[in-house]
């Protein structure tokens with residue numbers, strides 16, 4: 001069994017990005033610039049956005065954090081999106097989800113200029129992805145495919161089962177995994193899938209992205225399978241400094257011995273998601289220069 005080290009791979013990619021940033025700056029251009037919009041004080045969102053800002057610093061990007069309180073109106077948020085769309089000193093931005101219930105996430109996503117949508121959530125980018133056209137790819141699917149490539153894990157003709165059909169992970173990942181550069185045969189399983197255990201046990205590559213801690217057990221995994229765990233559920237852990245622990249969707253201890261490759265949580269997919277946002281921002285910056 002080989003443990004896939006997402007942190008190490010992401011660190012390698014960050015070094016590549018930092019080298020490109022140096023070249024951009026030495027050619028007289030400004031550094032790539034990412035903004036993050038954060039509404040409210042959700043613990044998870046605060047942490048994710050703080051990581052995104054820290055990542056920018058590490059590779060030499062400029063970053064801007066835009067904060068709103070929970071009672072911000074949809075109109076105010078839309079006005080900020082419009083301002084960021086028109087900011088010539090900004091290459092890309094994200095609006096951290098989830099948003100408070102009184103704000104339509106879809107409306108906000110659709111208001112973002114697709115050329116600055118480094119999350120890859122805008123319908124134009126999703127449509128371009130489906131058609132195999134150049135697009136900003138949603139960060140987690142992008143990161144997973146890059147991880148498989150960098151570990152030289154064979155995918156062509158392999159049976160790939162994705163558990164979960166979210167707009168952010170499962171669905172775009174199913175499109176990427178079936179594209180000609182990857183060539184997997186893809187099944188998207190979900191809450192209504194019959195005989196889920198059996199479907200999963202047929203997978204050469206099993207990707208768990210349903211957000212249910214330790215859902216995937218050993219009996220659902222074929223001997224020698226590649227298992228990618230996208231889950232990052234916070235569970236209470238009073239013994240830790242933060243008071244919580246991240247749990248994946250895979251029961252790691254019993255599944256790992258059966259795998260040819262497996263990603264841990266934390267340190268697997270998460271760092272690759274973060275670095276994919278940097279790659280998208282670099283791409284946006286290159287287009288703008």
Ligand code: GUN
Nearest residue numbers: 094095096097098119139
């Ligand atoms: N919330 C959880 N994941 C993400 C992400 O990748 N981007 C944004 N904007 N919000 C999220």
